[in-house]
Amino acid sequence: MTSQESPSVGQPPARPLWRRALGPRLRAAGLALPLVAFVSVTFLGPMLSLLTKSFHDPEVADALPETMAALRGWDGQGTPSDEAFAAVAREFVAARTERNLGRTANRVNRVASGMRSTIMGSSREMVDAAAAAQAAGVEMDGAFWRETMIAIDSRWGGPEPWRALEAAGQRLTARHYLKALDFERGPDGGYQRAPEVWRIYVPLFWRTFLVSLGVTLLCLVIGYPVAHMIANSPPKRANVLLLLVLLPFWTSLLVRTTSWIVLLQNQGIVNDFLVAIGLIGDEGRIAMIYNMTGTFIAMTHVLLPFLVLPLYSVMRSVPPAYMNAAVSLGATPFQALRRVYWPQTLPGVGAGCLLTFILAIGYYITPALVGGQSGQLISNMIAYHVQTSLNWGLAAALAALLLGGVTLLYVVYDRLVGIDRIGLG
Amino acid sequence: MMAATAVSPGYRVARWGYVAFCVAAFIFLIAPILVLVPLSFNAEPYFTFTEGMLRFDPEAYSLRWYRSILDGDEWTRPLANSLIIGISATVVATVLGAAAALGLAHPAMPGRKIVTALLISPMITPVIIAGVGMFFFYSNLGLAQTHIGIILAHAVFGAPFVVITVSATLAGFDWTVMRAAANLGANPLVAFRRVQLPLILPGVISGSLFAFAASFDELVIVLFMGGLEQRTLPRQMWSGIREEISPTILAVATFLIVFALLALSTVEWLRRRGASGGQRAG
Numbered sequence: 220m221t222s223q224e225s226p227s228v229g230q231p232p233a234r235p236l237w238r239r240a241l242g243p244r245l246r247a248a249g250l251a252l253p254l255v256a257f258v259s260v261t262f263l264g265p266m267l268s269l270l271t272k273s274f275h276d277p278e279v280a281d282a283l284p285e286t287m288a289a290l291r292g293w294d295g296q297g298t299p300s301d302e303a304f305a306a307v308a309r310e311f312v313a314a315r316t317e318r319n320l321g322r323t324a325n326r327v328n329r330v331a332s333g334m335r336s337t338i339m340g341s342s343r344e345m346v347d348a349a350a351a352a353q354a355a356g357v358e359m360d361g362a363f364w365r366e367t368m369i370a371i372d373s374r375w376g377g378p379e380p381w382r383a384l385e386a387a388g389q390r391l392t393a394r395h396y397l398k399a400l401d402f403e404r405g406p407d408g409g410y411q412r413a414p415e416v417w418r419i420y421v422p423l424f425w426r427t428f429l430v431s432l433g434v435t436l437l438c439l440v441i442g443y444p445v446a447h448m449i450a451n452s453p454p455k456r457a458n459v460l461l462l463l464v465l466l467p468f469w470t471s472l473l474v475r476t477t478s479w480i481v482l483l484q485n486q487g488i489v490n491d492f493l494v495a496i497g498l499i500g501d502e503g504r505i506a507m508i509y510n511m512t513g514t515f516i517a518m519t520h521v522l523l524p525f526l527v528l529p530l531y532s533v534m535r536s537v538p539p540a541y542m543n544a545a546v547s548l549g550a551t552p553f554q555a556l557r558r559v560y561w562p563q564t565l566p567g568v569g570a571g572c573l574l575t576f577i578l579a580i581g582y583y584i585t586p587a588l589v590g591g592q593s594g595q596l597i598s599n600m601i602a603y604h605v606q607t608s609l610n611w612g613l614a615a616a617l618a619a620l621l622l623g624g625v626t627l628l629y630v631v632y633d634r635l636v637g638i639d640r641i642g643l644g
Numbered sequence: 645m646m647a648a649t650a651v652s653p654g655y656r657v658a659r660w661g662y663v664a665f666c667v668a669a670f671i672f673l674i675a676p677i678l679v680l681v682p683l684s685f686n687a688e689p690y691f692t693f694t695e696g697m698l699r700f701d702p703e704a705y706s707l708r709w710y711r712s713i714l715d716g717d718e719w720t721r722p723l724a725n726s727l728i729i730g731i732s733a734t735v736v737a738t739v740l741g742a743a744a745a746l747g748l749a750h751p752a753m754p755g756r757k758i759v760t761a762l763l764i765s766p767m768i769t770p771v772i773i774a775g776v777g778m779f780f781f782y783s784n785l786g787l788a789q790t791h792i793g794i795i796l797a798h799a800v801f802g803a804p805f806v807v808i809t810v811s812a813t814l815a816g817f818d819w820t821v822m823r824a825a826a827n828l829g830a831n832p833l834v835a836f837r838r839v840q841l842p843l844i845l846p847g848v849i850s851g852s853l854f855a856f857a858a859s860f861d862e863l864v865i866v867l868f869m870g871g872l873e874q875r876t877l878p879r880q881m882w883s884g885i886r887e888e889i890s891p892t893i894l895a896v897a898t899f900l901i902v903f904a905l906l907a908l909s910t911v912e913w914l915r916r917r918g919a920s921g922g923q924r925a926g
Contacts, residue, residue, distance in 0.1 A: 243752035246832075250747030251759055254740040254803055261800040262766045265777030272780050441669045448666045463674050465912070469904035470677055471861045473881040474897040478676040480885065481683065481691045481894075488679065491692050523673060552655055581770020584863055588885055598772040605776055605868060618776045625770060633761075 269622075273395055273615035279387040282323040283310045287388040290381065299381050301361025307384070308364040311342040312349050329610060330394065331383035331404055337374055344371045395616035420600065420617065427597040430511075431579035434518045435526075435572050441519070442526040442571070443564075449527075450534035461531070468524035476588050479517045483508040483589075509591030517585045522578055526571040533567025570636045577628050581621065597621060677901060684709055684894035691891065709895035719896060722880040729791060729876060730859040733798035738852040740799075741806025742844065746836075748807070749814035760807075767804035771864040774801075779868040789871035797865045802855025806847075809854065813847035814840075846914040853907050860903070 280287050285306035293299040314320035320342055328335035348367050352359050369376040386394065386404065397403075401418040402410040412418075449460045467475065482488050490504045499505065507513060537560065545555035583598035590599070597617065604614035687706040688694050696704025713719045744763055747753055766774065778797050779788065787793030817840075825835035863878040870879060877896070884893045 243750065244754050247747045247750035247753040250750070251744040251753065251763075252747075254744035254763055254807070255759060257736075257740055258763055258766060258800055258803070261778075261796045262774065263762075265774065265781035266769075267777075268781040268784070269773070269777030441672070444662055444666050445669045445673075448662075460670065462908070462912075463670050465908050466901075466904060467673050467677060469857060469908040471878065471881075471897075471900045471904065473861070473863065473878050473885070474680065474900050474904075475676065477881065477885060477893060477897055478680050480889075481680065482676055484691070486692060488692050520672065520676060552658070577768070577770070581772050583772045584882075588882075598770070601772055601776060602864075602867070605779060611780065614776055615780070618773045621770065622773050625773070629768065 266622075269615050270619055272611055273619045274391060274393060276326075276392055276395070276612045277390045279323055279326045279384075280390050282314065282319075282326075283307070283384070283388060286310055286384060290385045290388070293381065293385070295378060295382060295385075297378060298365070298376060301365055303361075303381070304364040304368060304375075305359070305361040308345055308349070308359070308368065311338070312346050315342040315346050327383055327387040329398075329613075330387045331379065334380060334383050337372060337380055341368060341372045341375070395612040396620070398613055399616040399620055420597070423595075423597050423600055424620070427580055430514065430518070430596060431576050434515060434522060434579045435576045437515075437519050438523050438526040438575050439568065439572055442523055442530055443568075445523075446527045446530035446534050446567075449531050450537075451539070464524050464527050464531075467520065468528070472521060472584055475521055476517055476585055479513065479520065479589055480508060483513060483516065508589050509594070511590070511594045513589035513591065514586045514594035514596070517589050518579060518582060521582075521585060522575045525578060526575045529571040529574065530564065530567040533564055533570075537563045566636065570632070573628060573632045573635065577625055577632075580625065580628075680894050680897045681901065684891070684898040686891060686894075689891055691889070691894070709891045712890075712892045713895055713899075719877075719880060719892065722875045722877045725791075725873075725875055726860055726877040729794050729798060729874070730856050732791075732795045733802055733859045734852050734856040736795070736799035737802035737855040738806050738848060741803040741851060741855070742810050742848050744803070745807045745810035745814065745847075746840065746844070749811055749817060751819055763807050764804045766800045771801075771862070775864040775868045778865060782869055788869045789874065791874060793869050794865060794874055797869065798859035798862055799855075801862065801865075802858050805854035805858065806851030809851035810844050810847040813844045817843065846917055850911045850914050853911055857904075857907055 283306075286303065289303035289306040290299055293303065298304075311320060314323065320338065324335045324338040327338060345364075345368065348371070349359060352363065357363065374380050383404075386392075397410050399420050401413045401421045403413045403417070405411050445464070449457050449464070452460060480487070484490070485504050485506070487508075489507065490499075493499045494501055494504065507516070541559050541563070542555050545559045546552060550558070581598055582596060583602060586594050586596045587599050587602070590596070598621075601614050601617045601621070604610045604617065682697070683691065683693070685705040685707065686694065686697060687704050687708065694704055748756055748760060748763075753759070774797075778793075782788050782793040782797070785793075787796070821839055822835055825839055826832070830838065861878055862876075863882060866874060866876050866879045867882070870876070877900075881893055881896060884890065884896075
């Protein structure tokens with residue numbers, strides 16, 4: 220990149236035309252390249268593995284390869300071939316002996332609930348049956364296992380557990396997405412929408428959308444006059460007011476969340492104050508936190524600077540002459556505000572609202588700490604599946620759906636303001 | 645402002661309403677942060693003002709929660725971890741980010757828009773999404789529950805800040821100056837050091853402060869990928885809030901507020917210096 224330029228004054232010595240044209244381009248690209256490579260590996264790599272994980276799930280297929288091979292030709296009616304019985308028995312007994320069947324059973328259970336107990340219960344007795352047959356010198360072929368397994372659990376005589384095994388053994392699968400959209404497997408193996416009371420994720424996406432929208436609108440209602448006041452104050456005062464917006468912006472999220480807990484909890488400052496001035500009784504303390512109210516208040520506080528700052532920078536460039544002209548031409552201040560000022564600030568409103576909304580939709584820490592049961596959002600469910608239920612395929616599918624929504628919003632943002640013009644305060 | 649024709653009583657009411665509303669909004673923004681500061685000096689293990697505090701009785705105030713930060717390693721270890729991770733991530737982010745910004749600002753940069761979008765993307769992707777992907781990816785590489793994994797993640801989140809702030813200082817930069825420097829015999833490195841570096845330095849410092857603050861406050865990645873050895877300050881506060889909330893957390897919070905104030909003042913000071921430097925030729 221640091222190819223030596225000629226030290227002589229005047230034109231550098233003649234180089235081939237292509238090098239002269241390409242040199243600066245290569246140098247510029249070379250400067251950006253290390254970060255491009257770094258982002259590709261440390262960020263795009265993870266995003267790719269997120270998307271892969273959402274539809275690629277080889278675990279059951281890897282754990283029960285012979286079973287999956289034997290089930291390949293099955294038409295899904297009645298019971299599969301004797302080979303399938305023999306294969307599943309071999310693999311269940313082997314895995315059971317090595318004590319790693321539990322994981323596989325859990326995976327199958329996610330496809331059809333109840334399969335965990337079927338697999339674990341049957342396999343225990345199958346191990347015993349295999350030992351007894353070996354001792355008696357009985358040949359353990361497919362017919363033997365068909366008879367034995369159906370005797371152990373009559374469900375093996377029907378198609379359902381086999382369909383569940385077959386579905387869980389698909390390496391490439393849409394089942395995580397279907398689950399993330401509240402579809403469930405019917406008894407015939409087809410997918411249908413879950414009954415309304417059992418739907419979890421679509422209502423949660425919907426709630427996240429509504430909360431984000433509500434928080435964004437609240438931020439706009441509060442932020443618009445605030446940005447206007449800063450933009451129209453004399454410079455000294457404007458700087459002080461700007462500081463009041465920037466300090467929360469820079470303060471740790473954990474600190475701000477802590478302070479809302481201190482303020483809003485049952486024995487908190489706000490409740491203490493309301494009791495002290497006699498507005499509410501000591502028993503009538505208001506539950507303002509660990510519920511949706513808490514999520515709403517804390518999120519609005521956290522996100523408000525993200526709306527005020529872009530709005531402020533747009534408002535600062537609105538010349539006051541237009542408003543004065545409108546008023547001197549006979550408009551009431553309100554008319555002038557609505558017909559002259561507001562339209563000129565719309566780019567800032569759009570940019571600020573979109574940014575706030577996008578940030579709100581992925582919020583995790585704040586709802587987790589102050590949301591209680593009712594204030595949880597989709598991100599909390601994603602974290603739950605990553606950390607607690609360990610259903611990583613589902614977590615990946617939920618995150619991928621959220622990513623799709625956010626990307627869509629950024630396309631809008633790009634059209635509106637240009638993605639490369641995101642600023643910092 | 646519409647003060648010129650402030651005559652009608654309706655207008656005056658609206659004007660007062662506007663001022664009152666803004667004052668309330670500013671209080672909403674700042675009071676929750678400031679209220680923690682006096683509470684951190686509470687002599688009692690309460691999260692609310694005691695009667696003694698309201699009477700400004702010196703007995704009601706103490707430094708006990710500050711002392712308890714230093715007791716044992718409950719808070720000092722996380723602080724050390726946060727500093728190690730934050731500084732390492734900032735160095736990586738600053739070097740890579742500043743170089744990339746120089747490349748992007750060059751008029752000959754090919755595919756500027758798409759490269760910018762790529763480099764900014766870690767900053768604007770909801771952390772929960774990036775966190776899930778990084779958890780899978782880094783676990784496969786054996787980097788989960790290591791400092792390296794978290795440093796890499798924080799560096800990639802921090803780099804966009806540096807790219808943005810450095811790009812801002814280069815907006816309107818006259819690239820013929822660089823050619824002039826070359827023609828006068830400066831090799832590219834000398835030209836960079838003598839011409840561009842002084843210009844972008846405020847942006848580099850601001851960007852690295854943003855990057856450090858982002859890492860210093862980052863929790864989702866640490867929750868997903870960090871083990872006991874990688875407990876950072878936010879991680880410790882998270883447990884503090886969820887498990888046994890002790891007023892020590894208020895003292896830690898006050899420390900973080902002071903840190904925010906310092907970082908903010910530095911960035912604003914640099915911004916003003918940059919703005920008055922007359923480099924906004926374009």
